[in-house]
Amino acid sequence: MSLLSKLQETLVCLKAGRVTLPYPAQAGPVPETFRGRPIFDAARCIGCAGCASNCPAREILVVDVCQEIRILQYLGRRCTYCGRCADVCPEKAITMSREFETATDRIGDIRQRLELFMSTCQRCGRCFTEPSPLEQLKLKGYRFDDVQNERWIFRSQAYLTSEAAVDDISIDLD
Amino acid sequence: MTARERLNQLKEKFGPAIQRADLPGDSRLFAYVEPATLKAVCQYLFRELDARYVISIGLDDRPFSGKFLVAHNFAFDRDRLLCSMLAHLPADHPEVDSIAPAVPGANWAEREFRELVGIELRGHPYPKRLVLPDGWPDGVHPLRKDVPWNQVPADFDENAEFTFDDPPAGCTVVPFGPFHPTLDEPEHFRLYVEGEMVRGCEYRGFMVHRGIEKLAESVLTYNDIPLMAERICGICGCVHNVTYAQAVETAVALRPPPRAEYIRTIMLEIERLHSHLLWVGLACHIVGFDTLFMQSWRIREPIMWIAEKISGNRKTYALCVIGGVRWDITPEVKVELRHLLDKLEREWREVVAAVSRDKNIQKRTRGVGVADQALIKSLGLIGPVARAAGVDIDCRRDHPYAAYDRVDFAVITDTGGDVWSRVVVRMNEVFESIRIIRQCLEKMPEGPLQASIPDELPPGRLGLSSVEAPRGESHHFVITGENNRPHRWRVRAPTYQNLQAVPMMIKDQQLADMTISLGSIDPCFSCTDRLETIDLKSGATRVWSQAELIRLVRKT
Ligand code: SF4
Ligand code: SF4
Numbered sequence: 012m013s014l015l016s017k018l019q020e021t022l023v024c025l026k027a028g029r030v031t032l033p034y035p036a037q038a039g040p041v042p043e044t045f046r047g048r049p050i051f052d053a054a055r056c057i058g059c060a061g062c063a064s065n066c067p068a069r070e071i072l073v074v075d076v077c078q079e080i081r082i083l084q085y086l087g088r089r090c091t092y093c094g095r096c097a098d099v100c101p102e103k104a105i106t107m108s109r110e111f112e113t114a115t116d117r118i119g120d121i122r123q124r125l126e127l128f129m130s131t132c133q134r135c136g137r138c139f140t141e142p143s144p145l146e147q148l149k150l151k152g153y154r155f156d157d158v159q160n161e162r163w164i165f166r167s168q169a170y171l172t173s174e175a176a177v178d179d180i181s182i183d184l185d
Numbered sequence: 186m187t188a189r190e191r192l193n194q195l196k197e198k199f200g201p202a203i204q205r206a207d208l209p210g211d212s213r214l215f216a217y218v219e220p221a222t223l224k225a226v227c228q229y230l231f232r233e234l235d236a237r238y239v240i241s242i243g244l245d246d247r248p249f250s251g252k253f254l255v256a257h258n259f260a261f262d263r264d265r266l267l268c269s270m271l272a273h274l275p276a277d278h279p280e281v282d283s284i285a286p287a288v289p290g291a292n293w294a295e296r297e298f299r300e301l302v303g304i305e306l307r308g309h310p311y312p313k314r315l316v317l318p319d320g321w322p323d324g325v326h327p328l329r330k331d332v333p334w335n336q337v338p339a340d341f342d343e344n345a346e347f348t349f350d351d352p353p354a355g356c357t358v359v360p361f362g363p364f365h366p367t368l369d370e371p372e373h374f375r376l377y378v379e380g381e382m383v384r385g386c387e388y389r390g391f392m393v394h395r396g397i398e399k400l401a402e403s404v405l406t407y408n409d410i411p412l413m414a415e416r417i418c419g420i421c422g423c424v425h426n427v428t429y430a431q432a433v434e435t436a437v438a439l440r441p442p443p444r445a446e447y448i449r450t451i452m453l454e455i456e457r458l459h460s461h462l463l464w465v466g467l468a469c470h471i472v473g474f475d476t477l478f479m480q481s482w483r484i485r486e487p488i489m490w491i492a493e494k495i496s497g498n499r500k501t502y503a504l505c506v507i508g509g510v511r512w513d514i515t516p517e518v519k520v521e522l523r524h525l526l527d528k529l530e531r532e533w534r535e536v537v538a539a540v541s542r543d544k545n546i547q548k549r550t551r552g553v554g555v556a557d558q559a560l561i562k563s564l565g566l567i568g569p570v571a572r573a574a575g576v577d578i579d580c581r582r583d584h585p586y587a588a589y590d591r592v593d594f595a596v597i598t599d600t601g602g603d604v605w606s607r608v609v610v611r612m613n614e615v616f617e618s619i620r621i622i623r624q625c626l627e628k629m630p631e632g633p634l635q636a637s638i639p640d641e642l643p644p645g646r647l648g649l650s651s652v653e654a655p656r657g658e659s660h661h662f663v664i665t666g667e668n669n670r671p672h673r674w675r676v677r678a679p680t681y682q683n684l685q686a687v688p689m690m691i692k693d694q695q696l697a698d699m700t701i702s703l704g705s706i707d708p709c710f711s712c713t714d715r716l717e718t719i720d721l722k723s724g725a726t727r728v729w730s731q732a733e734l735i736r737l738v739r740k741t
Contacts, residue, residue, distance in 0.1 A: 013542065013543060013544035013545065015542065016539045016540070016541075016542040016543040016544075017543070019535070019538060019539035020476060020477065020480075020536075020539045020540075020543070022535075022539075023480055023532075023535050023536055023539060024476060024479075024480060027480065027483055030483050030486075035739070036739060037739070038739075041493070042490075042493055042494040042497075044493075044494060044495070044496070044497045044512075045493065045497050045498075046496075046497030046498055046503070065406075065408070065409070066409075067405060067409035067410075067412040067413055069404075091412065091416070091501070092498070093412045093501070093503045094497065094503060094511075095408075095409075095412065095503075098511065107497065112731070112734070112735050113731060114731065114734050115730055115731035115734060116730065117730045117731070120730050120731040120732070121731070
């Protein structure tokens with residue numbers, strides 16, 4: 012009996028043949044829907060900070076340098092490629108790319124920094140017809156971090172120094 | 186028996202000691218019990234009404250009620266009922282009778298809330314430190330609301346050493362772990378060995394405890410947590426993701442759209458397929474049968490690919506948000522999934538046919554690591570471990586969730602209670618999962634993926650949810666809170682209960698059988714410890730850029 016089962020097992024192996032892929036020597040294709048490293052598009056971003064306040068890993072910082080300039084930094088350290096930022100972005104400024112080989116010793120390879128010019132609407136004071144993109148998000152069930160905490164979204168803070176903004180993260184000023 | 190009948194039963198027996206009760210539907214019961222009677226109530230439920238013990242939770246409810254709260258959860262699997270016995274404890278000196286002498290499975294859970302919340306226990310049989318690191322000072326309880334999430338106590342003692350119990354007379358100590366070739370996660374067993382026989386052991390775990398529950402109630406928000414929850418476990422992450430979402434949904438009486446329920450079911454079963462095939466492979470690897478290890482992993486690989494195609498990732502599906510799911514199953518994927526299931530079924534049948542007659546595996550696994558029905562009852566063991574001993578429980582049928590009430594499947598049981606029976610149960614469950622997915626693909630209606638949530642979620646609601654993970658019941662307890670995050674979230678992974686039985690399962694067995702006995706519960710230490718993320722600081726001197734690293738691996 013056992014001999015028969017050994018023969019059957021041999022058959023299973025022989026039938027399968029060789030299946031190993033030549034990774035990492037060759038990177039295989041990934042599906043359309045793959046969630047890789049998020050890529051931020053400065054041309055589309057409106058600086059609403061929806062991504063920053065919905066990122067579970069708190070990997071996106073939004074800082075106002077002065078009245079007109081807002082900086083969005085994607086830190087890329089413990090980003091889990093969950094794709095929530097891309098989900099919530101009202102302007103589709105974030106694409107989940109197909110990049111997954113993102114191991115590096117140089118964080119600069121991964122980090123992204125957007126400098127956004129923010130202007131105030133002269134006519135109405137707010138830039139959108141209602142509901143604004145953020146209010147639309149809320150209607151879809153998204154909520155924002157408690158603003159009182161203000162740990163992750165830094166409101167207008169005059170000028171940024173190169174001192175650590177959050178305990179473990181220093182923001183380089185180019 | 187419905188929730189109301191159970192409540193009346195309790196009221197008849199204990200009268201005014203049952204102070205108040207919440208009955209949000211037929212399948213949940215929350216009873217507030219006078220603290221002095223809590224132990225008697227739990228004992229009555231467990232011993233006389235034959236409820237299954239699930240978990241105990243402690244929490245600091247001072248911001249709401251000015252008191253501490255302790256909850257013991259039980260399940261009536263035949264009645265589709267999950268119930269929670271709660272008691273308020275005074276804020277100045279929270280103390281409660283330990284139920285562990287009556288309900289042995291409560292041993293860990295009670296020690297855990299004693300350390301983390303600071304609720305003292307009267308009469309606990311073994312009140313040794315369980316979760317907190319050795320150097321953590323007494324009297325600082327991290328889950329209390331007045332302790333910030335990132336606080337490191339000033340008198341934390343880096344050099345504190347763990348004190349092990351003394352081994353019984355005549356036994357030699359054999360350390361197993363923290364790092365061991367057969368297990369990929371850190372945990373430590375100190376085996377007491379007499380000759381070749383194991384006589385007992387001391388377990389030391391929680392080495393990767395990162396306080397994800399604290400983070401959830403102080404930093405994250407409702408919709409952040411599912412994505413963290415799935416990182417609790419590297420194998421059954423989607424289970425935690427769904428269980429959490431369901432716990433919140435039941436708390437606030439929100440029903441996800443039907444299509445979302447079907448998609449949850451499909452993804453959970455895809456996860457079970459990959460997990461069971463992975464486990465069969467690993468079990469074979471542990472007993473030295475690497476051929477089958479390779480073959481079952483080969484058969485498993487296409488499942489990972491289809492999961493990647495549906496969700497964007499092989500393993501972390503990032504599936505749920507509160508009130509729905511994020512990914513749809515397109516017609517194209519449907520076709521592909523059907524083909525894949527046919528192929529999988531065919532290939533797996535061949536493997537099962539060969540293995541079930543293989544004497545070599547049976548010699549290593551029959552009569553090994555036995556958990557009998559008495560042990561299963563007393564420690565609240567679940568999943569394939571329970572089913573392999575003929576205890577017919579499965580949350581998919583007993584506490585239906587998602588779309589499981591609309592599909593037809595068998596609950597596989599066996600009678601041996603040993604490792605071999607667990608192999609048989611898991612091998613056959615693969616076919617049931619295939620059946621479930623096929624039916625879901627057939628019946629899945631069109632429609633939205635997410636329910637709309639126009640208002641803030643109300644605070645102070647209680648939710649329980651049980652999901653049958655590949656390795657047993659995963660149970661989440663949620664109390665909704667303010668500021669868009671839960672007030673308390675407690676995760677009970679299946680291994681939390683199953684692991685407590687390992688000392689009994691390996692007692693008076695050969696030392697060489699230790700690894701497969703432990704492996705046979707399909708342990709998941711990170712679930713038990715509730716790991717979040719590990720941020721390893723690189724000690725490398727050479728700095729590699731991303732481009733260089735890729736160039737390095739592409740060199741042939
Ligand atoms: S992918 Fe997820 S973790 Fe990464 S930045 Fe976006 S929201 Fe944050
Ligand atoms: S959500 Fe989109 S538009 Fe808003 S700040 Fe982020 S990237 Fe910019």
